[in-house]
Amino acid sequence: MMYVSRGLSRASRRFRGKIFGEPLSHRQATACRNLLPCLDSSLGDDPSLKVLGCRHISSWSWGLPAALYSIRHHIHHHSASIVEEQLDPFSLVADELSILANRLRAMVVAEVPKLASAAEYFFRMGVEGKRFRPTVLLLMSTALNVSIHKPPPDTIMGDTMTAELRVRQQSIAEITEMIHVASLLHDDVLDDADTRRGISSLNFVMGNKLAVLAGDFLLSRACVALASLKNTEVVSLLATVIEQLVTGETMQMTTSVDQRCSMEYYMQKTYYKTASLIANSCKAIALLAGHTAEVATLAYDYGRNLGLAFQLIDDVLDFTGTSASLGKGSLSDISHGIVTAPILFAMDEFPELRAVVERGFEDPRNVNLALEYLGKSRGIQRARDLAKDHANRAAAAIDSLPDSDDEEVRRSRRALIALTHIVITRAK
Amino acid sequence: MMYVSRGLSRASRRFRGKIFGEPLSHRQATACRNLLPCLDSSLGDDPSLKVLGCRHISSWSWGLPAALYSIRHHIHHHSASIVEEQLDPFSLVADELSILANRLRAMVVAEVPKLASAAEYFFRMGVEGKRFRPTVLLLMSTALNVSIHKPPPDTIMGDTMTAELRVRQQSIAEITEMIHVASLLHDDVLDDADTRRGISSLNFVMGNKLAVLAGDFLLSRACVALASLKNTEVVSLLATVIEQLVTGETMQMTTSVDQRCSMEYYMQKTYYKTASLIANSCKAIALLAGHTAEVATLAYDYGRNLGLAFQLIDDVLDFTGTSASLGKGSLSDISHGIVTAPILFAMDEFPELRAVVERGFEDPRNVNLALEYLGKSRGIQRARDLAKDHANRAAAAIDSLPDSDDEEVRRSRRALIALTHIVITRAK
8 A cells, every 4th residue: 555645735824734645556656657757846835745756746737637738757766766657647648639629629610610619718728737537538449449249239340440549539538528518618608707718708708609519519519529439328428418418507506505505415416517427428439449338437437426526626626626617716616505515524523613504695794604613624635535536437437448568558557647636735 | 273262251351353263284183172171051150262162161170180080081072972072181190190199198207297287288279170281291191101112221121111111201290299289388488478279388387497398398308309310311301390499480580670580580480480390390201211312302392282282272372361260369460469461461562551561560450451452452362362372383203203003002192181271272
């Protein structure tokens, strides 16, 4: 058993109990050692994690891989020797991500230029900075590239099968990104948000009307692309995801106090809003390759747990992060009356916090009161621990995949495991 | 050749050239004679059509079949004898429409009651009053119920095949209604419309937020239902329809003056916004039954031309109808700057009308000026003629279907042809 020791980030110093040891399996630790780079210290003076010989990785972000490409990656082993290697989850699939970005742009070229530019607006801002879903899905495609004895259903057999399969799996990555961007567009309309990730939201720039239409347009393009895969199980999976995105958004919007104070309800909503898309897309990748239900379930488990871990950390960072790093105002959840895991865990320790939640957070004094309770509770830490638990489960799912001797397959699996750590250790 | 003679409606008296003769094929005239009822004159004193012995049918409406069910239908033949018969397009499928309404309600029962009630809000108002799409699709299902020699693709063979096929075709009717209602919900958000069909729009009652979500919810349920049909060609067809609905809405929103003054652009937009859904749903009905491409194209042609005729008359009625009968303010298109067929035809006669269109219709004086030109032009009549032309093409598509001796099939075909007349002769 090895340990990752996490230091105090400045933003989170106001809360107690930030230092914790995180158990890793041997394989996870190896993956971590092989993949996690040590960033140049000039990138930031806010180290929040030490992994073995690796000093600073706090600037690693799931959400902002673009920054990574400009970094020379140095792998520190136990010895002091430095092995230079282009080996990180994002650079492993960088070329394919470029192809994907181009295909996405081509796909949104519609008959009506204004609508295409509206949809592309978000891709321009989004695809550059937020390629983590496609990255996961492309890595998963390679990670599952093991010999399958029975022919995949609904696919054309032949010499070009492998290449065709890859194109179909790339389609899933594109469709997933389209669904994701569509949900962002509609969420922006709903929330009347002026900014998202620090940029003006489309509805602020172009009006609600175009934002709703652009979202509808992307959803319909996603459906058309999905249908062209000619695999009805995959169509069902991703159609259900769209439904769950809507359900999750509505659950967040219309909850009673009992529901808002329920951890179970929170986790269900989090699954619908965040984890369902990546979970079911991972499963779709497996299904297209003709894998067994067991392998498809492992792919799903990976995506589900990665998504849950990601959102739990997102919810923690809404308290501990800064507005600049989150791309939106800090404390934005609670100030919108959205109760997340840290508060729910704090409520478990201090039941009187429920009365504060019941009064709502229109009054800033209630926000401050909730923060006081949160500060003296283990809420932040327990939310991080839960995220870590889900990250470990995601890694365990990869560990449970059928063995492969193919180095490319093994490297992609290590990259997927490394992503589970990037997710829980990111600081923005 | 027989003729339908149309009288002057009070509302349209301000425009010239309202009396015209409409050629009907023999089969169309027979269908009309057999199916079009003469309504009790107490229903309205605004007769706008005379069909052979049939005096008043102005209250027949595609949009409001509910009113029909309370009416005893008397079929006038050339003789004075009155044959009582429940034979009209809507009552032919009344029982199935009830099943469909119940299934639609069941389908929108989601995990979040508020969202279900939001979606059901429109069904409550909509399904009761606007069942014409399901009516067309159920009639088409029966009209195509002819023996097929090759087995239908993607369907399960066996004794229960016919019953199963019907359930799948009913699904298409339900999915079509869901897509239609979803587009209404999003259109209401977009237009910031306070009323639609005389009732408060959902976004006025419940807020934009819920209206967008309810629309998304219906679209995703439609996609799930579509995927469960396990026919990838049908999924593609209807996914494309959703895309075209969005494209049509955007074309209407973002047109240049050149585009706004183009008849071709108007027809393309009208196809996307109105005709594509019913055209492709009709085609889906044929595909599910395993028909040849030729038969599927005839089904598509029927839906396409019926939809175009419907919208052309809708555009005419925006000028000639009253606010009460349209369910929204009269002249609402032009006052929103939307240029439709009557104005485009008027512009063909009076090119100086283009300058008025270029100035826009924010100024009511421009609206009045446009109406003056329209009044002295043949714009209304030419729009009606074009609608009639499309109605005839729709009827011709039914006439071209493979012959059948089955009386039920033949009756459904007569009903579909009768609908083409109902569409072009409706006064609201």
